[in-house]
Amino acid sequence: MADPRTAPVQRILILMSMTGGGHRASALALKAGFEHEYPGRFAIDIVDILTEHTFWPLNHSPQIYSLIATEAPWLWGVAYSTELTPTLTRSAVRLAGKLAQGHISAALDHYRPDLVISVHPLAQEITLHVLARRPARSPFVTVVTDLASVHPLWLTPRVDALYLASEEALAAARAAGVPPTRTHLLGLPIRPAFAEPPTLSRAALRSQLGMDPELPAVILMGGGDGVGPVQAIATAADKAFAAQRVKAQIVVICGRNEGLRSRLAARTWSNPAHILGFVENVPDWMHACDAIVTKAGPGTIAEACVCGLPILLSGFIPGQEEGNVTYVVGHGAGALEVNPEAIGRTLAHWFGKGSPERLRMAKRARALGRPHATADIVQSVMRLMDEWDK
Numbered sequence: 001m002a003d004p005r006t007a008p009v010q011r012i013l014i015l016m017s018m019t020g021g022g023h024r025a026s027a028l029a030l031k032a033g034f035e036h037e038y039p040g041r042f043a044i045d046i047v048d049i050l051t052e053h054t055f056w057p058l059n060h061s062p063q064i065y066s067l068i069a070t071e072a073p074w075l076w077g078v079a080y081s082t083e084l085t086p087t088l089t090r091s092a093v094r095l096a097g098k099l100a101q102g103h104i105s106a107a108l109d110h111y112r113p114d115l116v117i118s119v120h121p122l123a124q125e126i127t128l129h130v131l132a133r134r135p136a137r138s139p140f141v142t143v144v145t146d147l148a149s150v151h152p153l154w155l156t157p158r159v160d161a162l163y164l165a166s167e168e169a170l171a172a173a174r175a176a177g178v179p180p181t182r183t184h185l186l187g188l189p190i191r192p193a194f195a196e197p198p199t200l201s202r203a204a205l206r207s208q209l210g211m212d213p214e215l216p217a218v219i220l221m222g223g224g225d226g227v228g229p230v231q232a233i234a235t236a237a238d239k240a241f242a243a244q245r246v247k248a249q250i251v252v253i254c255g256r257n258e259g260l261r262s263r264l265a266a267r268t269w270s271n272p273a274h275i276l277g278f279v280e281n282v283p284d285w286m287h288a289c290d291a292i293v294t295k296a297g298p299g300t301i302a303e304a305c306v307c308g309l310p311i312l313l314s315g316f317i318p319g320q321e322e323g324n325v326t327y328v329v330g331h332g333a334g335a336l337e338v339n340p341e342a343i344g345r346t347l348a349h350w351f352g353k354g355s356p357e358r359l360r361m362a363k364r365a366r367a368l369g370r371p372h373a374t375a376d377i378v379q380s381v382m383r384l385m386d387e388w389d390k
């Protein structure tokens with residue numbers, strides 16, 4: 001392997017799109033992983049290839065995704081459940097690839113990548129279509145950001161390596177005909193900060209974050225955009241703790257949902273409550289808590305597992321996140337409860353005296369966690385690049 005201190009700077013292009021925070025979060029984690037493992041060796045561009053280098057309506061994918069996820073999630077379920085979906089989507093994407101060929105080719109000429117990493121299935125398909133028509137190409141790898149239920153569009157044998165996050169995802173890739181030599185089960189890339197165990201005790205960490213150092217805590221999240229009935233859940237948890245005389249504190253991370261943050265901040269709470277907007281130090285907040293309530297987003301689930309948090313899932317996007325529920329519940333790392341009052345009751349039970357359930361789930365969650373997923377993917381990609389250069 002080339003000596004990283006003397007090797008020339010190489011260019012990595014990470015393709016993503018802002019359809020949900022998970023793709024961006026994985027792209028940022030990979031960038032941070034390369035910079036952490038090989039400082040100064042790579043110039044890394046993260047590009048929303050759909051928004052920046054395609055045309056209407058593809059360049060509106062983030063807005064369309066957000067609209068479907070909030071207003072018509074059932075449509076997503078249909079898109080996942082129809083057997084014709086892979087064929088239909090591939091045909092549509094091929095057509096889009098043909099139409100966008102000039103734009104994407106121009107983008108590739110601009111970035112001149114030595115390696116392309118895709119963390120988005122549409123970005124992957126469109127770019128592969130264009131790359132196949134160019135004379136020479138760099139290695140192209142895909143990091144699947146679905147945790148367990150993987151959309152078939154991800155699973156193509158045309159990539160040089162396919163990184164997967166669970167046994168379930170690996171089985172789907174093998175069933176789709178991706179050769180075993182190209183599949184790698186290394187986990188979902190999460191920020192390098194999650195790889196390090198906390199340097200402070202939980203009590204000290206709580207003090208540093210302005211929490212009560214002694215009281216156990218639950219953290220409530222709704223992805224990067226603070227979506228779902230987070231307000232109803234927080235209110236129900238507060239009422240249930242008070243009604244059952246459970247001594248616990250509540251942390252709510254509202255992400256980019258400013259309306260949610262201001263409504264919750266204006267409320268009077270029966271228990272100590274910490275209401276936050278978008279935070280960069282999610283690892284600290286998770287390590288300071290004892291359980292999490294979240295929608296079934298892959299990033300948050302993978303991070304919660306690494307932090308050993310029992311996971312109470314409050315909802316899922318049909319199709320896309322359904323397998324994540326089976327993953328968490330089936331592995332004994334948590335439970336699913338969609339009704340806010342039932343979530344409150346479950347939390348009161350988990351945090352009540354003499355409930356061994358929470359600790360048992362915490363153990364299972366930690367066993368599922370892959371704190372070194374990002375570094376492992378970086379090392380695997382480096383081996384591939386090394387082979388490519390020979």
Ligand code: UDP
Binds near residue numbers: 020278296
């Ligand atoms: N996140 C964050 N700060 C916040 C809220 C969320 O960094 O204030 C991160 C969270 O840690 C996770 C990602 O946003 O890495 C959300 O990804 P997930 O797959 O759970 O849900 P999505 O937003 O993609 O639906």
